[in-house]
Amino acid sequence: MPATGAKPAGVTDEAQAAEAVRQMFDSIAGRYDLLNHVLSANVDRMWWWRAARSFRAILADPEASILDICCGTGDMTLALLKRRPRGSRPILAADFSREMLRRGARKFGPPELRGQSKDLPHAVAVEADALHLPLRDSSLDLVTTAFGFRNLANYEAGLREFHRVLKPGGRLGILEFSEPGGLIGKAYAVYFRRVLPAIGRAICGKDYPYTYLPASVGSFPPPAQMLEMMRAVGFTDCRWQPYTFGIAGLYTGTRGAADGAGAAPAMLQTALARH
Numbered sequence: 001m002p003a004t005g006a007k008p009a010g011v012t013d014e015a016q017a018a019e020a021v022r023q024m025f026d027s028i029a030g031r032y033d034l035l036n037h038v039l040s041a042n043v044d045r046m047w048w049w050r051a052a053r054s055f056r057a058i059l060a061d062p063e064a065s066i067l068d069i070c071c072g073t074g075d076m077t078l079a080l081l082k083r084r085p086r087g088s089r090p091i092l093a094a095d096f097s098r099e100m101l102r103r104g105a106r107k108f109g110p111p112e113l114r115g116q117s118k119d120l121p122h123a124v125a126v127e128a129d130a131l132h133l134p135l136r137d138s139s140l141d142l143v144t145t146a147f148g149f150r151n152l153a154n155y156e157a158g159l160r161e162f163h164r165v166l167k168p169g170g171r172l173g174i175l176e177f178s179e180p181g182g183l184i185g186k187a188y189a190v191y192f193r194r195v196l197p198a199i200g201r202a203i204c205g206k207d208y209p210y211t212y213l214p215a216s217v218g219s220f221p222p223p224a225q226m227l228e229m230m231r232a233v234g235f236t237d238c239r240w241q242p243y244t245f246g247i248a249g250l251y252t253g254t255r256g257a258a259d260g261a262g263a264a265p266a267m268l269q270t271a272l273a274r275h
């Protein structure tokens with residue numbers, strides 16, 4: 001049966017799945033950064049850097065409107081900001097986990113609050129659900145998400161929502177885990193399913209989040225299926241670039257046909273305005 005969305009243990013519908021994921025990330029937010037870096041041996045930093053580099057032309061445009069959705073504690077957001085010029089529009093960094101977003105905002109929020117120059121690139125934190133973005137149609141030049149897409153309760157609905165908010169010609173980047181093949185895949189499977197949960201439990205004192213992680217990657221669509229899903233909702237030039245032997249990879253696509261534009265909430269209109 002094709003994967004339709006995240007299915008944490010014990011849930012029966014999409015609403016329960018979304019709430020279970022939200023509660024899980026709220027519960028580990030304080031240890032999330034440490035766990036990520038330890039469990040990946042800091043390779044995750046390279047993945048964010050490579051993903052951001054793929055969109056360097058858009059990021060270099062100070063007027064580009066950019067959303068990093070499922071931003072978590074903001075590491076992908078920071079990688080994007082490093083390629084933004086001074087005085088550029090702030091990036092929107094959105095997540096539905098309040099605790100994760102609160103920690104991320106300390107990293108990427110207004111620079112004057114950290115004693116830095118006001119015109120330095122920064123992001124605006126927005127508490128929002130990826131399946132119901134509070135943004136008008138055709139309003140963004142770039143949407144990125146790193147290691148959050150597979151946690152959506154409905155993958156197709158997420159892709160449709162990203163397609164809706166992108167301008168014609170706008171770009172999508174989804175950085176996600178995958179399961180490599182061959183001997184590397186077998187060795188990685190042992191680490192991912194046995195070693196990783198034990199380390200996660202030791203650091204954060206919780207078992208479920210790091211048994212959920214390998215389960216969620218195992219049930220996530222393989223690259224060929226994911227690319228087909230992207231094409232089915234209207235993305236063109238869809239590609240997958242594997243990172244580190246296919247342990248992770250970047251999905252990219254371009255929005256094709258135009259849609260009508262709706263009204264954006266005043267708060268986000270202000271956030272998207274150039275500071």
